[in-house]
Amino acid sequence: MGRAKTPLRYPGGKQRLSPFIEEILIENNIKNGHYVEPYAGGAGVGMELLLTKKVSNIHLNDSDFGIYCFWYAVLNRTEELCQMIKSASMAVDEWRKRKEIVKKCDRRKKLELGFSVFYLNRCNRSGILSAGIIGGLDQSGNYKMDARFSRNDLIRRIETIAQFKDNIFLTNFDAEYYIKNYIPNLPQESLIYLDPPYYEKGCKLYLNAYKKNDHARLSKVIQDEINLNWILSYDGVSDILELYNERRHFLYDLQYTAAKVYKGKEIFIFSDRLRIPQKSVIEHINIGIKELSSI
Ligand SMILES: C[S@@+](CC[C@H](N)C(=O)[O-])C[C@H]1O[C@@H](n2cnc3c(N)ncnc32)[C@H](O)[C@@H]1O
Known part of the structure; x- marks a missing residue:
């Protein structure tokens, strides 16, 4: 799998699951096909699959205009974006300015907004846009705001992704639309991989989050309207198990960082026609399965 391909940090980012998703693609004869993320965020899996040529095209959608603008700038304003990263000031005043731009969200200034989202993503704790700056406002912490802003590496990632821009289809819709x-x-x-905001932790992690009835409505849309193969990941809470109780699913543990390191019990849910690969692959990426159910 190698180093991260996406330039965005995402709490709960799913890049580690790429080998599992790749096995699903092989098992279902979708190799060299299209891979689709209606909740793209950092698009860790999508970038891994495209850049290692496991799929021919990826379709990324995110309803967050700032996230969309970042990807828009990567694909359409590559040089200017890289120049902005190269010359970015690592000062608390600059961070305040970027925070203000993200807050104002002027839809006419996609490059400026996209860069500002990226800046906060790299300079904030855990990559969370609403969180504080790494090192604190007085920059007295052990790590400073530039701890995750390795310019050359980030520029290299962006330039590599931009080389694939003809194979990346970016949109800014609500997932249900x-x-x-x-x-x-x-x-x-x-193959559609849906990674919606979590049911319980969701509102703490992202700028936009679903309420309980949104998750319920979404479950109907996913199960009734998608005619292609799909996979869905969620936090493994009983309400979600209830909403998808007629679909095959398994629970697993995936450790990740979001302010603190904690162990999350997660769930994978599968569309009926999807062929699920062997357990060995899941062991290979070191996630522990709790239960495999085929109700
Ligand atoms: C759990 S994150 C996805 C993380 C991604 N799988 C990764 O590895 O980086 C959920 C994403 O969905 C987006 N989102 C939230 N509500 C949405 C909606 N109604 N429609 C589309 N995207 C949405 C958020 O902006 C966020 O980027």
Whole structure:
């Protein structure tokens, strides 16, 4: 799998699951096909699969305009974005300015907004846009705000991704709209991976989060409207198990960082026609399965 391909830090980022998703692609004859993330965020899995040529095209969607602008700038304003990263000031005043730009969210200034989202993502604790700056406002912490801002490496990642821009289809829709209006036009050789905001931790981690009834409505849209193969990941809470109790699923433990390191019990849910690969692959990426259910 190698080093991270995405330039964004994402709490709960799923890049580690790429070998498992790749096995699913092989098992279902979707190799060299289309891979689709309606909740793209940092798109860790998508970038890994595209850059290592496991799929031919990726479709990334995120309803957060700032995140969309970042990816827009990577694909369409590559040179200017890299120049901004190269010359970015690592000072608390600059961080305040970037925070203000993200807050104002002027939709006419996509490059400025995209860069500012990236800046906060790299300079804030755990990459969370609403969190504080690494090292604190007085920069007295052990780590300073530039601890995660390795310019050359980040520029290299962005330039590499931009080389694939003809194979990346970026949109800024609400996921339910995307499922109903975009996904039906995709070829059969597609895999949809849905990673919505978590049910319980969601509102703490992202700027936009679903409420309970949104998750319930989404579960109907996913199960009734997607005619292609899909996989869904969530936090493994009983309400989610209830919403998807007719689908095959398994629970697993995936350790990740979001302010503190903690062990998350997560769930994978599968569309009915999807062939699920062997357990060995899951062991290979070191996530522990709690239960495999095929109700
Ligand atoms: C759990 S994160 C996805 C993380 C991603 N899988 C990764 O590895 O980086 C959820 C993403 O969904 C986006 N999002 C939240 N609500 C949405 C909605 N209604 N429609 C589309 N995207 C949404 C958020 O902006 C966030 O980037």
